[in-house]
Amino acid sequence: MELQLEHLSKTYGTVQALKDISYTFKPGIYGILGANGAGKSTMINLITDNVARDKGSAGGSILYDGQDILKLGSRFRGIIGYMPQQQGFYEDFSPKAFLRYMAEIKGIKGKNEKGQTVKEQIDELLEVVNLTGVAYKKIGGFSGGMKQRVLLAQALLGDPDILILDEPTAGLDPKERIAIRNYIAELSRNKIILFATHVVSDIECIADYVLLLKKGEIIAMGTPVELIEKMHGKVAEITCTLDEVGKLQEKYHIGNIRQRKNGIALRLVGDELPDEAVMVDENIDLEDVYLYYFE
Numbered sequence: 546m547e548l549q550l551e552h553l554s555k556t557y558g559t560v561q562a563l564k565d566i567s568y569t570f571k572p573g574i575y576g577i578l579g580a581n582g583a584g585k586s587t588m589i590n591l592i593t594d595n596v597a598r599d600k601g602s603a604g605g606s607i608l609y610d611g612q613d614i615l616k617l618g619s620r621f622r623g624i625i626g627y628m629p630q631q632q633g634f635y636e637d638f639s640p641k642a643f644l645r646y647m648a649e650i651k652g653i654k655g656k657n658e659k660g661q662t663v664k665e666q667i668d669e670l671l672e673v674v675n676l677t678g679v680a681y682k683k684i685g686g687f688s689g690g691m692k693q694r695v696l697l698a699q700a701l702l703g704d705p706d707i708l709i710l711d712e713p714t715a716g717l718d719p720k721e722r723i724a725i726r727n728y729i730a731e732l733s734r735n736k737i738i739l740f741a742t743h744v745v746s747d748i749e750c751i752a753d754y755v756l757l758l759k760k761g762e763i764i765a766m767g768t769p770v771e772l773i774e775k776m777h778g779k780v781a782e783i784t785c786t787l788d789e790v791g792k793l794q795e796k797y798h799i800g801n802i803r804q805r806k807n808g809i810a811l812r813l814v815g816d817e818l819p820d821e822a823v824m825v826d827e828n829i830d831l832e833d834v835y836l837y838y839f840e
């Protein structure tokens with residue numbers, strides 16, 4: 546199974562939101578990391594066909610196992626599960642009623658490959674996202690995290706081959722963030738899962754591959770380990786006084802700032818680092834990678 550983006554571009558008026566993106570997704574979890582406005586939602590909206598591509602060859606193409614998704618039409622939509630950024634669902638619905646409604650819209654009927662009826666599939670999904678106890682309660686009274694879990698469950702309806710999650714942890718507190726991340730980590734690795742976020746810790750331990758998107762372009766990509774290895778010689782720590790912090794901030798990308806007994810320890814990331822800084826080698830992480838490319 547392959548989802549291939551070929552020279553994908555999208556322009557809104559004078560803003561080029563995506564610039565000539567080519568990349569092939571295979572089964573696994575992809576962290577799509579980028580600051581606000583990087584083009585993550587645009588990429589997702591093109592894959593889900595919620596936004597029209599630029600006209601003609603200028604827009605590029607998206608192929609699912611070699612076939613243009615626009616030609617596959619509803620067949621392609623049937624294999625996609627999509628969790629949108631906005632929680633625009635009906636507050637008066639219960640999770641169960643909402644999932645039943647979404648199953649109707651998606652045309653999911655009869656029994657699935659495991660021989661489960663739609664009702665059984667819904668019950669199983671509610672169990673997976675830990676909402677069985679509130680299956681008949683109104684969504685309107687739910688916390689942000691519970692609402693996100695309802696959205697995740699609807700994206701999983703019909704066991705889609707491709708799962709697209711647009712900032713699934715947006716607005717959640719740390720505990721709920723971890724819960725959502727864990728549900729995603731436990732999903733089958735036979736799917737292509739795209740997880741768009743601007744929060745490194747969301748994907749740090751669960752992504753098989755990471756794409757860094759900036760101003761509509763992929764500026765770096767690889768497995769987390771590959772990206773971390775490229776940072777060799779670009780991360781250091783320096784101990785300084787509070788007065789010196791501002792000056793260093795002007796010249797270098799600054800990560801963690803920690804109070805230690807002998808002064809303030811700063812993490813510096815960049816191609817050129819001060820001589821007096823001590824190189825960090827062993828515990829470089831994706832936060833350093835993010836800082837290097839984005840700050």
Ligand SMILES: Nc1ncnc2c1ncn2[C@@H]1O[C@H](COP(=O)(O)OP(=O)(O)OP(=O)(O)O)[C@@H](O)[C@H]1O
Pocket residue numbers: 557558560561562579580581582583584585586587588743
């Ligand atoms: N409908 C639109 N009309 C005009 N410009 C748009 C539209 N949608 C997105 N843009 C612009 O395209 C660029 C990419 O936006 P996009 O929403 O894809 O980024 P993003 O990485 O998903 O950011 P966010 O996390 O804020 O959603 C931005 O400059 C944005 O202002």
